[in-house]
Amino acid sequence: MTDFARLQSKFTTLRSNKAFELFVVIVIISSALLVGAKTYELSPLAVTMVVWLDRLITVFFLIEISIRFLGEENKKDFFKNPWNIFDTLIVTISLIPIDNTDMALVARLVRVFRVLRMVSVIPELRLLLNSLIKAMPQLGYVILLMFIIFYIYAAIGSTLFEDINPELWGDITISLLTLFRVMTFEDWTDVMYETMTVYKLSWIYYLTFIFFTAFAFLNMVIGIVVNVLDEEHAKVRKQAAIDAHEPTITDLQQQLEEIKLLLKQQTK
Structure with missing residues (x-):
């Protein structure tokens, strides 16, 4: 050497x-x-x-x-x-x-x-970041759907509540920022109570929006990321088994099929 x-x-x-x-x-x-x-x-x-x-x-x-x-x-x-x-x-x-x-x-x-x-x-941090990157294509569709919901609610809010508070609902872009505030629960009740003085049933607008965004879509995002993370963990375990020359589940299944085939041949 x-x-x-x-x-x-x-x-x-x-x-x-x-x-x-x-x-x-x-x-x-x-x-x-x-x-x-x-x-x-x-x-x-x-x-x-x-x-x-x-x-x-x-x-x-x-x-x-x-x-x-x-x-x-x-x-x-x-x-x-x-x-x-x-x-x-x-x-x-x-x-x-x-x-x-x-x-x-x-x-x-x-x-x-x-x-x-x-x-x-740190390998664990690399695994988390790689999982997040690989989940981005699926997350893109969720984000697109969330933007559509945001846009619809912003248009409705700007139409109904502009006269109540132009600083929060003056146009659709400002309405989008206001809805983001509602989604993150930043003093959203103050916004709701202000509009309820004119439209008593406007609480339905806020609660349905929060249900769609903060609950439904957030859980979808978490589910996608967790699913991709599980797949990445499985790949890491499989690669570790290959590096250690340990049989994987696929290898064991192939060996079991071969044993079954030999038994059938011996029976005949």
Whole structure:
């Protein structure tokens, strides 16, 4: 084994080490705390310490991404993973100096986004985000239907309640914002009681709207996300079984069919 191969093997072992992953998470959290600390009025000494800690964290991220890259047997496979590309971009842009440059604002914003590296480091967070992304096509239809309901109720509300309070029901766009306030239960009873002084049965308008949006559609969204999350968990378990060379349910079913076929042949 060559020296490079031994070094690559050490890097591979290190990047999969749980203690190393935990340390990376701690550094990411520290990076997030530094971003928050910069929003306060700090003494000159504290500012200097924050700047040096930020530089140390940037250097550590550069070393960490290098270890992950060098520990990959096939370097092309490293960039096939979108999370590796995301981490590389974040680390690369973090190297931009943040003082006295035109890119200072961009560099500061990227340092905020370094907190998102928690998602790429923790598999459970990646699974949640991937499930949410895969659920988006199905969620799109629910959102479209919800918008139709919003639009219908906004048109009705603008027509009926415009004279009562033009600030809330003056046109359809303002009515949409008012209905969003109702859906999120932000002092919605004040809006309802105001219209009930003129239309005593207007409570039906609000209660039916809340039923459709806050209850029915919200449960549909939760159901879709949970269903996709269960499918992703099943895929992960299946892949883990394949990697561990453990028989899956499909394999057991195939083996059972083969045994049944052999028994039938022996019976004949």
